[in-house]
Amino acid sequence: GKRLSLLNLPLDVVTLEQTLDRLGDWMFRAPRAPHTVVTLNPEIIVQARTHPEFVDAVQEADLVTADGVGIVWAARQLHRQEVPRAPGYDIVRGLMERHGPELRVFFLGAKPGVAEQAAQNAVRDFGVQVAGVHHGYFDPAEDQRVADLVGASRAHLVLTAMGAGRQEVFNQYWRQVLAAPVLIGCGGVIDVLAG
Ligand code: UDP
Numbered sequence: 001g002k003r004l005s006l007l008n009l010p011l012d013v014v015t016l017e018q019t020l021d022r023l024g025d026w027m028f029r030a031p032r033a034p035h036t037v038v039t040l041n042p043e044i045i046v047q048a049r050t051h052p053e054f055v056d057a058v059q060e061a062d063l064v065t066a067d068g069v070g071i072v073w074a075a076r077q078l079h080r081q082e083v084p085r086a087p088g089y090d091i092v093r094g095l096m097e098r099h100g101p102e103l104r105v106f107f108l109g110a111k112p113g114v115a116e117q118a119a120q121n122a123v124r125d126f127g128v129q130v131a132g133v134h135h136g137y138f139d140p141a142e143d144q145r146v147a148d149l150v151g152a153s154r155a156h157l158v159l160t161a162m163g164a165g166r167q168e169v170f171n172q173y174w175r176q177v178l179a180a181p182v183l184i185g186c187g188g189v190i191d192v193l194a195g
Contacts, residue, residue, distance in 0.1 A: 004079050007045055009058045011075060012065060015084040019065055020094045026062075026181045027095075027156040028102070034175040036060070037184040038168050039067035039088040042074075047165040054165040057172040065091070067187075088186035092159060092193070095182075096126035099156075104129040106150050106180065109136030109161030110190040118193035131155035136162035136190075147174040155180045161190040 002013040014022070019037075026035045038044070038061040048054040058064060065086035066072050075083040096103065105128050107115040115133040122128050131153035134146055147170075150158055158180045160167040167185035175183060 003064075004075060004081060004083070006040070006071070006074055006078060007048075008055065009040065009045065009048060010061070010064045011040055011071065011083060012063055013081065013083050014063070014065060014086060016086040016090055016094060019063065019086045019091055020098060022063065023091070023095060023157075023182050024098065027099070030181070032181055034179055035062040035182055036168075036171045036175055037062065037091070037182060038064045039086065039091065039184070039186060040064050040071050041067040041164065041187070042070040043164040044168065045074075051165055053169050057165075057168040060172050061168070088184065088189050089192055091184065092157075092186055092189050095157060096122060096128050100127045101129065103157060104131040104153070104155045106131040106153050106155035106158045107133045107190055107193075108146070108150060108158060109134075109167065110194070111135060111137065114194045115190055117195070118190045121193055121195055136160075136167075143170065143174065144177070147177040151177045151179040156182065158183045159190060160185050161187055163187070 004011045066083045067087045107119045112135040119130045171183040
């Protein structure tokens with residue numbers, strides 16, 4: 001597919017449906033290997049200006065979608081290119097709707113207790129399997145322990161919601177340990193799923 005460069009960050013020209021198809025392939029059809037997904041928003045672009053490691057994490061991501069209208073607008077202004085939106089919440093919800101009981105999800109992030117509630121709601125609404133839950137307020141010295149926990153869970157899909165930038169760097173740096181076929185940085189999505 002077509003990939004643009006937006007202020008030195010990649011952006012894939014993909015629809016939500018194409019995104020769901022590709023992530024479905026990575027989870028259930030391709031040889032098991034970790035893939036990282038970034039849903040690009042203006043906050044990540046701003047953070048990237050002062051955090052070079054954020055730039056690397058986005059540049060190395062397997063798929064970068066436009067989370068919202070700010071990115072769509074920027075692509076139009078800078079490239080005269082219409083880029084469809086594929087927001088993190090729509091991707092996560094779409095995967096749960098499509099794959100339901102065959103999908104094992106790890107909920108990583110948000111304040112203590114919130115990931116548990118999000119997982120309960122996802123089971124109730126979509127029948128997904130819960131691979132595990134962990135809050136997103138651990139010290140960087142704990143990164144390896146948390147990554148090991150996720151890796152041992154055999155999740156297909158890891159929702160990493162620990163704030164713009166940190167979540168993308170965590171997924172990219174630890175992807176071989178996390179070892180799930182889809183790792184997605186998805187900001188406030190665990191809060192939204194918790195209701
Ligand atoms: N979050 C987290 N750990 C952190 C910072 C944030 O788990 O150290 C969670 C926060 O609870 C929320 C999500 O990340 O569920 C997005 O947080 P926020 O909106 O503050 O971050 P942004 O994406 O705006 O940078």
